[in-house]
Amino acid sequence: MHPTPVFIITLWLVALNLCCYTQQTADQRANAKTKQILAYITDLPKQGKMLSGQFAGYSPDTFNAQQIDEIAEQTDQVPAILGCDYACGWSFKTPPENIIDYTCNPTLKEHWNEGGLVTVNMHLPNPVSSNGGGYKDRWNLNYADLTNPNSETGHRWRLFLDRIAQGLDDLQLAGVTVLFRPLHEMNGDWFYWCNQNPDTFKNVWRHMFTYLTNVKNLHNVLWVYSPDQSRSEPSKYYPGDAYVDIVALDVYTDDPNSMKGYQEMIGLNKPFALGEVGPQTINGQFDYTRWLSAVQSVFPRVAYFLAWNDGWSPIRNRNAFAFLNSPRIVNRGQITVNGGTSTGSSSDTSSSLNTVLYNFSNGVSEWKGSNVIGGPWQSNEFMVKSTESLKADIQLSEGGRYVLYTQQKSTFNLSGRKRLTAQARVASWGFSNNGKISAKLYIKAGSAWRWYDSGEVELNSKSATTLSLNLNQIFSGELNDIQEIGVEYVSNAYGYNTAIYLSYISVE
Template identity: 40%
Template sequence: MTFTAGFAGVPAARAHTTDPSDPQASAATRDVRDWLTHLPNRAQNRVVSGQFAGYSGKTFSLAQVDELKAQTGANPGLLGCDYGHDGNTIDHTCNATLKDWSAAGGLVTVSAHLPNPDQPDWNGLFTKLPTFDRLTDRGTGTGQRWHAELDRVAEGLRELADANVPVLFRPLHEMNGDSFWWSAQNPQTFAEVWRDMYAYLTDVKGLHNLLWVYAPDCNYGKRSSYYAGGAYTDVVGLDCYVREPAAVQGYDELVALGKPFAFAEIGPRSGPGGSIEVPLDYGKWIDAIRARFPATAYFMAWNDQWRPTANIGAGRLMTDPWTIVRGEIATAARTEGAPAPVGTPVPLADFEADTQGWGGYRVLAGPWSVTEWAAQGSRSLKADIDLAAPEAYLNRVAPRDLSAYRALTATVRTAEWGNHAAGTTAKLYVRTGAGMTWYDGGAVRIGPDGAVLRLDLGRVTDLRDVREIGVLFTSAPGASGRTAVYVDDVAAIAPPTVVSGFESGTDGWTGYLTGTAPASSTEWASEGTRSLRAEIDLAAPESYLNRRAVLDLTGRRVLAATVRAGASGGTAKLYVKTTASNTWYDAGAVPLGPEPRTLTLNLAAVGSLHDVREIGVQFERRDGGSGTAPIFVDEVTVR
């Protein structure tokens, strides 16, 4: 295999810029918008961290931001303030801090829990406005009061514009939910109100420092239904308070709108009174962004009991190589032309149009394609089940060849109603061959927040003759009543890209400090029939099998290789060297012997992935070794 500066089929990088919605946007605002667009092209430093600091004039403070820095060593890259909170006031005294934050190299975002124009008190904030369609009519009392509120907001945004501070402006958020006076309105009317608000603040008030952020609630449907259009929006995002970030719904639906994507609010799920049900491991958020939501340009954690430092995992969130903190924001820097991702799920069923041939067994009713919940897109598969019954199935019985894939995944959940006792579990399964042999991924406890199920196909026989794919739902002892179960986003995962398989030669690999030159051998193989083999002196301190050539691994997450030795003793390290300075990165020493070991290197910790100069395995002896022994390397892959 010949190494090049990229992978076959990946077009060459092309410099380009992306424009904000406002043609008159300031140069600084244009730079921020363009920089956010390009962040997903990077191998690291690609997701801006954010922290909400409170409601202006009431709770706004840097105390919890300082706490985050004290605990993790880093300031977030993005600072958030809300101009309204208690239902009857609008305040922007937080601007002084926002200006200082911007001057220190950070980004700022402003949201606004604005008063209900017809009921400007605390209760009004949470009371649906029945005259919502009058907001655009300045001849009505509702419209006049609304535009008076916008005038007050514009005063604060003008102060930031005069200081040349670009603002990620997020009004009327979570409009698809049921929390606020602007929530659950007619989607078409909402879009008209958004466009009118955009025109008023941009054209009438002359504010050209705004990047408009559209942010529905990930826990409700119709996430894109309220979208006013690309001419009135700069960033699309989701507000998400969940137990399991990897199960968040709506990402693909929002990314498909063609704007930079963000998690505009994140935090743990809370119950009545705002109490946290289960502390959130914020490290799971960066894991989920890496694995499932790689187009994310920024996230903003909420404050108080929802903040990272009041939960767990703050350090892992803030110090991950993907995370951008204040001091690392350089809006003039662009990264172009990332290669296509490896291992992208191949959809098998998304239920967007109908049930796609899926049926139910031991269900009370259904299944149906519904819009009330979806992991991706706008629909999922739903059925009603009896929790007193031991089990129920949603499945598709039809022949399928899955021999080209390594795993299956599906996202599932239950409804909130019904007595689930100790908890309902789900298994993703397949049946193969004429005997309908059963294979499953193991039971996973599920609930209203959803969970991602996975089935490793490596141990499944007859993959060319899969007869059934499905999900088994099992009730806990003592469960009772009726509930609903959902399945969405059933996908097959392709295997990683093989860098070297050694089936037809050494693939350019050589040996250093080995007793014999490496050769393609049939003596052992982890995949196929051949591997790379060489003899080493067990008394020598180290030996290497490696390939020296330029390789671009931008956008790749993991490098892997399977190794073994003819005798026990010693260790092996998978490593890369990057740039002309040959900077070394390795995955750590792993004990080596006759049993195969798969070595993995997390590429997120590797700098200059676009300029990898060497991939190899270092073999080190243990004290007391003597004689010679063969060593083997096989199936070097990236994903």
């Protein structure tokens, strides 16, 4: 008896579902948490969900959490995945393995402990060079030498791997699973590892996997294969199922619906992600919610994305709040594995810990101004999260200090809190040449009215500047006795009249 076509199709769909969604880690000895996280990522698209992610820079040159803090302030959410690049491959240093830097690890650990995931990629220097650099240059590199430790290039590459292993093992000792995305965009033509002979590239990947997994005993790693969507044949360099946990595409486009290579990549039957994502045109006008509709209607297998930083970031473009607060998006603290939080002990979302003290939409309350010539008033000239601001007019002078403050103690409840933040801005008019204004958020605490501040940050007239005061430096007894909260603005030069703004003061 021959099975009917319907029965054959049913069996095929069942098999497809099993192969696509029952994933084993490439590392057969991966630790339990790493296996659980892969299973969780694999399952997310079936729930109509995807993890948010944000790249935070190159360690040590540009890596910092400032943009993550800005995202939290503007959207009430912290991205689920925090990304760091271990190597500034354009730098020169002898020996070149010291270019590989993992001083971002403490921040990655903190993010993990707060209920997030972490990812690491690298722009490694060219191993043919004895002093680094050359991440975009072929020079006289024979790529096959990378797997030959007896060659000078291969020996140097082995030292690179040893240094990478130190960083990944530091995270392993802290219980952190890493989404590891090496040799990305290999189908392009801009890095030295790009457009190599496919068989040679696969051998280099397999050698790296075997060395880090079996020799260096790293069992906290999920391996991410991430070509670029703008080039053809993204699976051409795929090293094989035994060496990859997640497949991804790096996508920079103004039209998310136009992403190429998706069908080819999901055909590899691995969880699928957006390894890097951002607009192609950097003008602040890209609407990130377009990715929500594209994923829902065209690319439903997307399990997570990693937005690039600076001009590509959601908060440097449009509708970041709506994007990161979509029911489809899973942010830090919302990740669950086996019914619990996936990573650290914290299971609260950033928004549940964030309390707004003042947003000024209901007026100025008991806020006052010192050394101002008008105000403070409620203003809609500077809006944060659709809330209004406090405004005061000032006369610019060299070394001039202007303060917006309140002593309304009934609203102060900072006990057990970690951070106080405020959004500040200055008007564009009234300045002479090279004139500028800086600001610091401060509190006065205890019976002695002891002063604590965030440090001065230069303001601009185009967007909000986040002022952040670390409350961990303050004795708990003083946190229970806050006398005054305010922002001090400082002018560096004489000028004319201008305006200062203050908005959205919150405590975490």
